[in-house]
Amino acid sequence: MLELRAETAIDDGDAEVGPLMALFDATFSRDFNTRLIRGGHEPVYLPATAQTPYHQVVFAHGYFSSALHEIAHWCIAGEQRRLLEDYGYWYCPDGRDATQQREFEQVEVKPQAIEWAMTIAANRRFQVSTDNLNGAEPDRAGFTRRVRAQLLSYLQSGFPERASLFIDALRDRFNGPELTTDFLAKDYPHD
Known part of the structure; x- marks a missing residue:
């Protein structure tokens, strides 16, 4: 139980x-x-x-x-x-100032790139999370570009082992598409 x-x-x-x-x-x-x-x-x-x-x-x-x-x-x-x-890790909650938000986003780039790959593998649509509704206005487009660049880097050099295992498991279970740079460009074009 x-x-x-x-x-x-x-x-x-x-x-x-x-x-x-x-x-x-x-x-x-x-x-x-x-x-x-x-x-x-x-x-x-x-x-x-x-x-x-x-x-x-x-x-x-x-x-x-x-x-x-x-x-x-x-x-x-x-x-x-x-x-x-x-x-x-110490978590700085919603309500971050501009400096705290930049630090938060810097730490979030890699996990959100992996989350993006998992989301596609699960046949869903991804959106970055800036997680700061009551603080400094985040640069959502800039953050999305940084997360996307990290995702492209993972596609070229490989994902961490556990992430790769789960991406494959998600694709098998939820019939997600093969994640390639071509798919990413077609389905998630740059700004």
Whole structure:
């Protein structure tokens, strides 16, 4: 029986969230002792404890896109970071000033590039998240270009191993297209 650590889970009604959770667990629970958990308001990564003997990638509100975003962060985190709550990172919440927003975006480029690839593999449409509704106005177009450039770099040099495994699993499960630079140019043209 799964123990839900986050606030009361909310189901956004997306019928593919359950299959996504099952796919993550089938891909990673045995080798990495990690489960994907539908959570409440705030996403969080929780390492295993005596009470919960597996690591938890907790995504917000049962949203498919939140799950992919949190999975992307997990795919980048190294072994030592995966032993720390939220990988040991300090999070600056919504309401960031311009400098804090630039720092936030710099850290988010790689995970959002992986999330973009996962979103395409899951046969969905991607949109960057600047996550700052009550702060400095973000440069959404500029951030999208930086995330896209990182995605192109991953396409040329390869994705991190866990990300690559999950992109393939998503494509198989959700019949997503093969992600190529040609597909990206056609479906997601530059500004």
